Amino acid sequence: MYSIAVTFLFLLSLLPTAIQAQPNACTQDSTSNILLSSCLLSKNIQNFTYRSNSSSSEYIKLLTFSIQNLRYSLPSNPKPAIIIFPLSEYQLQHAILCLRQSSLTIRVRSGGHSYEGLSYTTSYNYPFGIIDLTNLNRVQVDPSSATAWVEAGATLGEIYYNVAVESNQTLGFPAGSCATIGSGGHISGGGYGFLSRKYGLAADNVLDVTFIDPNGRVLNRSQMDEDVFWAVRGGGGGSWGIVYAWKLRLVPVPNQVTWFNIYKSGLIEPLADLVHKWQDVGPSLPDEFFLSTAISGLWDGNGSVTFTGLYLGPKESAFSILSKRYPELQISESDLEEMSWIETTVKAAWVNSVSDLRNRGTSKNFFKAKSDYVKTPISKEGLIGAIKFLTKETSAYIIFKPYGGVLERIGGTDLPFPHRAGNLYNIQYVIDWTKVEEGMTDKYIAWLRDFYAYMGSFVSKNPRAAYVNYLDLDLGTNNWTAGTSSTVDDVNHARLWGNAYFLWNYDRLVRAKTKIDPENVFNNEQSIPPLSK
Ligand SMILES: Cc1cc2nc3c(=O)[nH]c(=O)nc-3n(C[C@H](O)[C@H](O)[C@H](O)COP(=O)(O)OP(=O)(O)OC[C@H]3O[C@@H](n4cnc5c(N)ncnc54)[C@H](O)[C@@H]3O)c2cc1C
Numbered sequence: 404m405y406s407i408a409v410t411f412l413f414l415l416s417l418l419p420t421a422i423q424a425q426p427n428a429c430t431q432d433s434t435s436n437i438l439l440s441s442c443l444l445s446k447n448i449q450n451f452t453y454r455s456n457s458s459s460s461e462y463i464k465l466l467t468f469s470i471q472n473l474r475y476s477l478p479s480n481p482k483p484a485i486i487i488f489p490l491s492e493y494q495l496q497h498a499i500l501c502l503r504q505s506s507l508t509i510r511v512r513s514g515g516h517s518y519e520g521l522s523y524t525t526s527y528n529y530p531f532g533i534i535d536l537t538n539l540n541r542v543q544v545d546p547s548s549a550t551a552w553v554e555a556g557a558t559l560g561e562i563y564y565n566v567a568v569e570s571n572q573t574l575g576f577p578a579g580s581c582a583t584i585g586s587g588g589h590i591s592g593g594g595y596g597f598l599s600r601k602y603g604l605a606a607d608n609v610l611d612v613t614f615i616d617p618n619g620r621v622l623n624r625s626q627m628d629e630d631v632f633w634a635v636r637g638g639g640g641g642s643w644g645i646v647y648a649w650k651l652r653l654v655p656v657p658n659q660v661t662w663f664n665i666y667k668s669g670l671i672e673p674l675a676d677l678v679h680k681w682q683d684v685g686p687s688l689p690d691e692f693f694l695s696t697a698i699s700g701l702w703d704g705n706g707s708v709t710f711t712g713l714y715l716g717p718k719e720s721a722f723s724i725l726s727k728r729y730p731e732l733q734i735s736e737s738d739l740e741e742m743s744w745i746e747t748t749v750k751a752a753w754v755n756s757v758s759d760l761r762n763r764g765t766s767k768n769f770f771k772a773k774s775d776y777v778k779t780p781i782s783k784e785g786l787i788g789a790i791k792f793l794t795k796e797t798s799a800y801i802i803f804k805p806y807g808g809v810l811e812r813i814g815g816t817d818l819p820f821p822h823r824a825g826n827l828y829n830i831q832y833v834i835d836w837t838k839v840e841e842g843m844t845d846k847y848i849a850w851l852r853d854f855y856a857y858m859g860s861f862v863s864k865n866p867r868a869a870y871v872n873y874l875d876l877d878l879g880t881n882n883w884t885a886g887t888s889s890t891v892d893d894v895n896h897a898r899l900w901g902n903a904y905f906l907w908n909y910d911r912l913v914r915a916k917t918k919i920d921p922e923n924v925f926n927n928e929q930s931i932p933p934l935s936k
Pocket residue numbers: 471510511512513514515516517518520521522536555556578579580581583584585586587588589591592593594595596639640641642644645646647872873927
């Protein structure tokens with residue numbers, strides 16, 4: 404790529420100015436590419452690739468490498484004019500500045516797991532470039548202070564691996580389960596996982612940040628506005644600037660913990676009973692106990708429920724707690740397995756081995772998801788109805804993740820993530836499929852929307868809440884088609900999803916946005932709009 408750009412520069416210097424003065428669409432494109440290239444190269448940024456070279460399969464490979472939702476990987480999805488891979492904080496800073504000088508808007512990508520593709524495509528017609536943090540993935544663990552500095556391009560698997568190895572398996576970190584998620588997007592949106600009832604969200608454990616603002620200034624916690632440091636820890640990625648690195652608080656984990664995964668299938672009514680009871684148990688178990696449940700329907704009219712558990716202690720205690728609190732589960736001691744914490748991250752991520760946690764390649768599919776919060780238990784009839792609904796579409800499933808524990812005790816305004824006290828659990832609705840078939844995408848998505856409508860009477864209301872990391876463009880989108888300068892109307896319109904994700908914290912996010920990015924440089928379909936101009 405370096406050599407391509409240099410060749411362009413060399414050719415340009417040979418061209419008579421008359422030719423440059425009569426640009427058609429193509430030469431205009433390459434002229435601006437040349438300016439951008441020279442900006443990047445002058446800062447020693449050498450790893451970038453342009454779309455204009457459409458013969459380059461390298462471009463497609465680098466673009467699709469971390470696209471997790473194949474719905475946004477189709478030929479019809481708008482593609483970036485350039486993908487830039489910075490190698491250092493300095494290069495990241497200048498990638499922002501060079502793109503701002505060009506006519507391209509910026510999308511930033513860490514792990515590429517955005518549910519709606521916001522890190523690498525757009526529904527607007529603006530040409531854009533991606534700053535991809537894949538190569539910024541260093542993880543520096545300091546076991547003596549139980550902290551780590553991690554670059555935002557590091558995946559959760561890379562963090563877990565390094566933390567476990569460097570601490571001789573004494574420390575862990577509370578974050579999500581899929582190993583290939585990027586810490587950049589994940590922690591920006593909160594980050595919930597198996598340790599969250601004990602230690603909170605990933606964002607609750609951020610001690611400091613190295614952040615690059617829209618003007619390319621590098622800021623740490625003490626140098627940035629308090630509202631902005633608050634906003635970047637859960638207010639959603641892509642709105643503020645770019646997080647270069649996080650300083651994380653690591654948490655103690657026992658040498659051996661207990662893991663289980665139990666699958667039950669059968670008639671709907673007894674399964675609904677089991678899930679009905681889970682609603683009391685899951686959110687009120689000791690903080691050390693995580694117990695989630697996933698439900699799907701079977702074509703034969705039966706249902707299935709999978710219980711996944713992690714207990715930070717020996718299996719005898721786990722067994723005794725479950726026998727007392729949840730005898731209906733009918734668990735036997737042989738269902739429980741003791742292992743190290745890092746081995747549970749391997750199980751949770753469905754990878755094969757501890758070393759595979761660092762593997763960035765991952766299986767992918769097409770999917771649509773939505774989310775809800777539940778504050779009062781759903782009636783048994785409601786659950787029966789839900790499982791019946793699911794038997795009509797076996798490509799779909801729902802996951803209930805327990806809250807309570809420390810999540811109940813962290814204040815609802817401490818960070819932008821507001822879904823703390825009073826929430827029993829989060830529901831995620833997912834439908835996924837593996838190949839493009841005529842008309843099927845719309846059918847799957849319409850089905851999920853119908854199901855979500857059915858669930859409306861059982862879940863949180865006014866507003867119906869949602870989790871920003873389970874991004875859902877059905878909640879509404881910014882209209883930046885006529886330009887990105889933002890008015891009071893834009894700010895009010897964005898309450899459609901802003902209130903669902905952030906409740907009472909939305910207005911403070913708008914204030915933070917107005918301070919750090921009044922020109923709305925970092926915008927996307929659901930970014931927080933500034934209150935200016
Ligand atoms: C298979 C799968 C499993 C998941 N499991 C969980 C889970 O267990 N718990 C949970 O909480 N969530 C989970 N998620 C959701 C996940 O946390 C979010 O999708 C998250 O935003 C992904 O981060 P990313 O860096 O991989 O994504 P990206 O697509 O790279 O980024 C997501 C958003 O953040 C922005 N962004 C990325 N990097 C930065 C940065 N460095 N600075 C500022 N903004 C940035 C992007 O522009 C985009 O808007 C899961 C997602 C998938 C696909």
